[in-house]
Amino acid sequence: MRVWIVFLLCLAGHAMAAPVSDTVCVCVCVCVCVCVSFELAYASDLLTSDVPQEPEVGVNPVQVEIGEFDEAIEIVEEEEDVFAENPCLNHHCKKGKVCEVDESNTPMCVCQDASTCAAAEGDFEHVCGTDNKTFDTSCHFFATKCALEGTKKGHKLHLDYIGPCKHIETCLDSELSEFPLRMRDWLKNVLVTLYERDEDNNLLNEKQKLRVKKIFENEKRLQAGEHSLDLLAHDFEKNYNMYIFPVHWQFGQLDQHPVDGYLTHTEISPLRAPLIPMEHCTNRFFERCDADNDKYIALEEWANCFGIKEQDVDNDLIV
Numbered sequence: 001m002r003v004w005i006v007f008l009l010c011l012a013g014h015a016m017a018a019p020v021s022d023t024v025c026v027c028v029c030v031c032v033c034v035c036v037s038f039e040l041a042y043a044s045d046l047l048t049s050d051v052p053q054e055p056e057v058g059v060n061p062v063q064v065e066i067g068e069f070d071e072a073i074e075i076v077e078e079e080e081d082v083f084a085e086n087p088c089l090n091h092h093c094k095k096g097k098v099c100e101v102d103e104s105n106t107p108m109c110v111c112q113d114a115s116t117c118a119a120a121e122g123d124f125e126h127v128c129g130t131d132n133k134t135f136d137t138s139c140h141f142f143a144t145k146c147a148l149e150g151t152k153k154g155h156k157l158h159l160d161y162i163g164p165c166k167h168i169e170t171c172l173d174s175e176l177s178e179f180p181l182r183m184r185d186w187l188k189n190v191l192v193t194l195y196e197r198d199e200d201n202n203l204l205n206e207k208q209k210l211r212v213k214k215i216f217e218n219e220k221r222l223q224a225g226e227h228s229l230d231l232l233a234h235d236f237e238k239n240y241n242m243y244i245f246p247v248h249w250q251f252g253q254l255d256q257h258p259v260d261g262y263l264t265h266t267e268i269s270p271l272r273a274p275l276i277p278m279e280h281c282t283n284r285f286f287e288r289c290d291a292d293n294d295k296y297i298a299l300e301e302w303a304n305c306f307g308i309k310e311q312d313v314d315n316d317l318i319v
């Protein structure tokens with residue numbers, strides 16, 4: 001892709017030097033080509049990079065963003081013999097921290113200086129904190145949060161959503177009840193898409209594949225697309241069984257740090273953060289999910305939130 005851009009730019013340069021009568025025509029063609037190629041290169045960069053981005057419709061942010069918001073997770077691995085020279089090589093620090101060695105060559109995690117974060121390449125890299133302040137990138141956010149560690153302000157500061165801070169409309173009760181309809185349908189479509197793409201990517205394990213296969217092959221399945229709320233509600237009633245697994249599966253995707261049958265604020269973050277700018281009921285929805293208000297969403301609470309009946313909640317569906 002890059003080669004093309006350079007090549008076309010050369011052509012453009014060439015054309016500039018050509019007689020005026022030729023220039024007009026050539027320049028128009030070349031300009032269009034450059035723009036298109038650049039966009040393609042840019043798009044393919046986006047797809048392969050791990051920066052926060054607006055999820056495409058049907059792409060599960062959990063797949064895209066995995067690990068991006070796990071602010072509370074500190075992974076420390078030690079393999080001393082292999083990396084004896086630079087103890088930092090294999091010493092991972094949580095977001096917002098970097099590894100440094102002290103006088104005795106012991107690696108330790110210290111707060112990253114926000115000025116060492118790479119600048120944002122666009123608005124899509126900005127993130128909005130719970131203080132309603134826009135940060136350039138998630139790197140800037142976590143560096144700032146780290147610098148505030150131990151303070152009340154730092155304790156309260158979380159990454160709220162992806163994108164610059166904006167006005168988020170109040171979620172009305174009527175809208176809140178619509179949210180799970182769309183979300184359930186979306187979860188089901190995400191799984192079916194993963195299944196379709198999953199030749200040998202192992203996005204799903206064998207057990208999961210078998211379960212999604214049943215949904216995928218079901219002729220009564222509502223195909224992905226824009227549907228009215230009435231149709232979504234009707235489909236949930238009629239094809240209720242198809243929604244049980246997707247709801248469980250998403251819970252399992254999020255319940256990772258640690259795998260304990262409960263979702264913390266941080267664990268839900270990979271799902272919430274990209275969703276909030278698009279769905280203004282996201283926060284209210286997840287708050288309400290925690291029915292007993294203990295700050296954790298248990299599987300039963302989660303399933304109930306999506307309209308799954310108590311007798312269909314099954315821990316075995318998650319593994």
Ligand SMILES: *[C@@H]1O[C@H](CO)[C@@H](O)[C@H](O)[C@H]1NC(C)=O
Pocket residue numbers: 132165166167168
């Ligand atoms: C957050 O900031 C945005 C943009 O600066 C503003 O439009 C919005 O009203 C603010 N929200 C709140 C809750 O203050």
Ligand SMILES: [Ca+2]
Pocket residue numbers: 254255256257258259260261262263264267
């Ligand atoms: Ca957990």
Ligand SMILES: [Ca+2]
Pocket residue numbers: 289290291292293294295296297298301
């Ligand atoms: Ca709870």
